[in-house]
Amino acid sequence: MGTQVRDAAIVGIHEFPSRDVKGRLSPLHIKAQSAARALDDAGLKWSDVDAIYDAGEGGGMLAGLTIAEYFGIRPNVIDTTAVGGSSYEFHAAHAKRDIAAGKAKVALLTYGSRAHSAAQRIGVGGRAAGRHPADNLDVFAGSTLVSNYALVAHRHMHQYGTTSAQLAEIPVATRYHAMRNPEAVQAMKDLEFLDIRETTVEDVLKSRMIADPLHLLECCMISDGGGAVVIASADVARNCRKKPVWILGSGEATKYPENGGDITISAAAQSGPSAFGEAGIQPSEIDIAMIYDSFSITVLTILEDLGFCPKGEGGRWVEGGILRFDHKGGPALNTDGGGLSSNHPGMRGIFLLIEAARQLRGESHSQVPGAQLAVAHGNGGMLGSRHAAGTIILGRD
Amino acid sequence: MADIKPVATRPLPDLTEEDTRSFWAATNTQRFVYQQCGSCGMVVFYPRQHCTGCTTGRLEERTSVGKGTIYTYSVVRQSYHPFFRTQVPYVVAWIDLDEGPRFLSNVIGVTSPDLSLIGKRVEITWEGHEGVSIPLFKLI
Ligand SMILES: [Zn+2]
Numbered sequence: 001m002g003t004q005v006r007d008a009a010i011v012g013i014h015e016f017p018s019r020d021v022k023g024r025l026s027p028l029h030i031k032a033q034s035a036a037r038a039l040d041d042a043g044l045k046w047s048d049v050d051a052i053y054d055a056g057e058g059g060g061m062l063a064g065l066t067i068a069e070y071f072g073i074r075p076n077v078i079d080t081t082a083v084g085g086s087s088y089e090f091h092a093a094h095a096k097r098d099i100a101a102g103k104a105k106v107a108l109l110t111y112g113s114r115a116h117s118a119a120q121r122i123g124v125g126g127r128a129a130g131r132h133p134a135d136n137l138d139v140f141a142g143s144t145l146v147s148n149y150a151l152v153a154h155r156h157m158h159q160y161g162t163t164s165a166q167l168a169e170i171p172v173a174t175r176y177h178a179m180r181n182p183e184a185v186q187a188m189k190d191l192e193f194l195d196i197r198e199t200t201v202e203d204v205l206k207s208r209m210i211a212d213p214l215h216l217l218e219c220c221m222i223s224d225g226g227g228a229v230v231i232a233s234a235d236v237a238r239n240c241r242k243k244p245v246w247i248l249g250s251g252e253a254t255k256y257p258e259n260g261g262d263i264t265i266s267a268a269a270q271s272g273p274s275a276f277g278e279a280g281i282q283p284s285e286i287d288i289a290m291i292y293d294s295f296s297i298t299v300l301t302i303l304e305d306l307g308f309c310p311k312g313e314g315g316r317w318v319e320g321g322i323l324r325f326d327h328k329g330g331p332a333l334n335t336d337g338g339g340l341s342s343n344h345p346g347m348r349g350i351f352l353l354i355e356a357a358r359q360l361r362g363e364s365h366s367q368v369p370g371a372q373l374a375v376a377h378g379n380g381g382m383l384g385s386r387h388a389a390g391t392i393i394l395g396r397d
Numbered sequence: 398m399a400d401i402k403p404v405a406t407r408p409l410p411d412l413t414e415e416d417t418r419s420f421w422a423a424t425n426t427q428r429f430v431y432q433q434c435g436s437c438g439m440v441v442f443y444p445r446q447h448c449t450g451c452t453t454g455r456l457e458e459r460t461s462v463g464k465g466t467i468y469t470y471s472v473v474r475q476s477y478h479p480f481f482r483t484q485v486p487y488v489v490a491w492i493d494l495d496e497g498p499r500f501l502s503n504v505i506g507v508t509s510p511d512l513s514l515i516g517k518r519v520e521i522t523w524e525g526h527e528g529v530s531i532p533l534f535k536l537i
Contacts, residue, residue, distance in 0.1 A: 124475045133416035137443050138501040139408050140531050142473065142481035143489040150471035151491060158469070158515045211489075212472040259440055259497045263469060385501075 004280050008096040008107075009237040009244030010394070012042030012230030013354045015336075016112070019187035019223035019343060023117040028058045028070055030112030030226035035071060038228035043241040044106060049230075051077035051104035053091035055084075057347065058112055067110070077104045084380025085292055088229070088349035089390025092376075093250030095231040105233045109353075112226035113345035116191065123219055124210065134257075134386070146219055146295070147211035148384035153297040154213055156264045159312065164213055166315035167296040168204035170333070171217050171340045173323035174293060175199045178337025181365040187342055191221055218296035220339035220348075227350045229357075245357040248373075249279030249393040256386040264312075266298075267389035268305035268377060275391035276307070281373060283307040288359045288374035289323075289331035290352035293338040298383050306377060306391065325366040331375075335359060335366040349378030353392065360396040372396050404479045409526055419458070420444050424530040427523050429463055431498045432456040442498035463521035464537070465494040470504065470514045492519060492534055504534045 014037035016030050025033075039045060052068055052075040060066025064078035077098045081090045088109055095107035124144045143151075156162045178184035179198050188196045199217065207216040237244035251274030253267035276283065283306055291299045291306075300314040308331065309317040322330035334340075336355040339348045356374035358364045374394045381387035412421050420443075423430040432441040435457050439450030448454040470490035476482045488504040504519060519534040 124477050131411065131414055133414060133443050133445070136410045136414045136417045137420070139410060141489055141501050141503050142407065142476065142478060142484065142487065143471075143501060144473055144476055144478075144481075146475075147471040147473045147489050151469045151489070154471060154513075154515065155469035158513065208474075209472075210475050212474070214471075257491075257499055259442060259499050260493070261499070263491070 004248050005100070006246045007234050008099040008231055009234065009246045010229055010353065010357045011232045011237050011240040011242065011244055012038040012044065012228070013357050014038040014041060014228050015183070015343070015351060015354050016226040017183055019225050020116055020190040021114055021224045023114065025114065027112035027114060027226065031058055031067065031110040031228070032071060034112070034226050034228035035108055035110050038230050041242065042230045042232065044230060046071060046073055048106045049073045049075060049108045051075050051095060051098055051107040053079045053081070053095060053107060053109045055082040055087035055111070055347065056080055077107070083388035083390070085294070085347040085349045086378030086380035086388050086390040087347060088353055089250070089376060089378035089392050090252055092229070092231060092247060092353055092392050093252060093390060096247045096250060099231070099233045105236050107231040109229040109231070109350060110226070111228070111347060111350040113347065114224040115222050115346040116224045123222065144211060145382065146214055148382045149295040149297055150211040150214045151384040152263050152301060156297060156301065157213065159264055160315065162300070162315035164205055164215070165201050166319060167218060167300060168201040169318040169321065169323065170293065170296040170299045171204055172199050172201055173321065174334045174338035174340045176324050177335045177366040178341035181337050181342060184337035184342035187221070187223055191223060214295055214297070220294050220344040221341070223343055223345050225343050225345040227354055229350060229353050242361055243397040245360045246395045246397065247392060248281070248395045249275040249277065251275035251391040252389070254386070254388050263384060264301060266301045266305050266379065266383060267387055268302045268379070268391065271389045271391040272306040272377070275375070275393050279393035279395070281393065286331045286373050286375050287368050287371040288335065288356055289333050290356045290374060290376040291333060292348060292352065292377060292379040293334055293340050294344070294379065298379055299333065301383065302377055302379065306375065325368050332366065332368045335364050335368070347380065349380070349390070352376035352378055356394050360394055402479060403483045406526070407480050407531070409529060412529060416444050416446065421529050424523070424532065425528070427530060429461040429494070429521060429532050430458050431461060431496065433459050440497035442500070459496065461494050461496050461498065465492045465519055465534070467504065467514045467517045467519055468493045468499065488514065490514065490534070500532070502532060502534050504536065506535050
């Protein structure tokens with residue numbers, strides 16, 4: 001761990017509790033409420049915030065300006081990186097960089113969405129013809145978000161012999177964790193999940209096919225929600241209410257279709273080595289893997305690309321429930337219940353940081369005893385065509 | 398969704414979009430065109446104004462013979478889109494054309510999509526519309 005620099009830490013977190021605001025709260029309301037609770041969690045005030053990170057999902061004319069005015073703060077650093085669900089891992093990476101450079105001491109990341117209330121058919125709705133050349137070439141084909149990810153799953157099966165039963169291990173593990181998280185159970189009730197309970201591989205395989213080879217229980221929920229994360233410099237972090245959760249390394253990458261390219265390899269293959277290298281640790285040392293679980297295949301691909309197992313061996317590697325928090329042999333996966341069974345308002349990346357921080361503080365509902373190291377990996381955009389990825393390595397104080 | 402009225406036609410491309418309009422114009426004569434750099438030989442697809450392989454090369458238009466191989470596919474069984482909801486189940490696939498371009502399209506006329514289609518040979522079958530033809534694929 002010789003290269004590790006402990007100069008920035010997560011000091012405040014909040015996950016907005018409701019997954020169904022019934023259209024009564026705006027994304028800005030959710031962002032502000034979450035920010036206030038996360039600042040309370042850290043023992044900080046609005047006026048302490050000198051850096052703002054915002055993906056612009058709250059609306060308004062200019063992302064950074066809108067949110068600074070709404071919160072009533074005057075930041076010196078304004079970062080509006082918007083790369084979908086991975087935005088928050090990029091924001092955390094940039095916050096550490098800005099703090100290390102001496103440009104800021106207290107960074108605020110927020111997210112708010114009412115994807116559920118607004119009845120967005122994210123998974124199986126149509127996509128609008130865009131003015132972007134790539135969209136304009138494929139809009140006629142009617143590929144849904146689910147089928148986009150299914151394209152990766154089929155190729156993974158073809159190339160490596162991965163089975164649907166192996167992919168099903170991922171939603172089974174996240175549901176196992178969700179059933180221990182009261183907010184996740186309430187979320188599934190509010191979103192009218194049927195037969196809310198721990199699931200088996202057979203349950204997943206018996207759920208209806210949405211886009212071959214992905215079944216209903218391999219697809220994330222569409223909820224309302226949001227959250228906030230406060231990241232502070234070492235001197236501030238030492239005086240906060242809770243123990244700091246240090247940002248040890250980060251990596252960023254993009255991936256897009258290339259002639260002859262390998263669709264089974266995601267941007268994590270580029271962002272992962274950068275993050276692990278900076279942190280000076282190996283994937284085998286990781287206790288908690290918070291991996292963006294939009295679909296089963298997203299997690300399987302990313303676990304391989306981050307180096308938890310060799311490329312193509314993910315299917316066999318996840319067999320036997322090794323991703324459960326109470327099972328040895330692998331990292332605990334998405335111990336909050338994940339996007340599959342707890343919270344997915346469209347851009348889930350902030351919850352990966354929040355639950356990783358809970359684990360490293362000892363506050364999770366599926367707590368891994370003595371958890372020391374976590375990875376949070378966000379994937380934004382679409383796995384089967386073009387996406388961005390951010391990897392953050394976190395360590396306990 | 399009962400409140401969504403079905404429509405008769407698939408969504409069609411914007412024929413004025415600057416990078417792709419020459420691609421779509423060529424479909425009216427049932428040609429699938431792509432670009433190749435005259436200097437470095439890079440096959441560029443989707444169409445652009447610049448070579449992604451070098452900074453000085455000029456892109457030249459080439460015409461594909463219209464044959465390729467299914468790289469991967471999915472069978473869409475649920476869609477809320479007003480056209481595609483009337484089409485389920487249908488096959489979406491990345492096709493590797495023999496000249497190099499990788500293209501997302503539909504494979505039509507597949508009677509048994511449960512069998513793996515990866516690696517199967519396909520060729521273009523044109524679906525005509527006002528001002529544009531859509532390159533769909535069928536098994537050879
Ligand atoms: Zn060139």
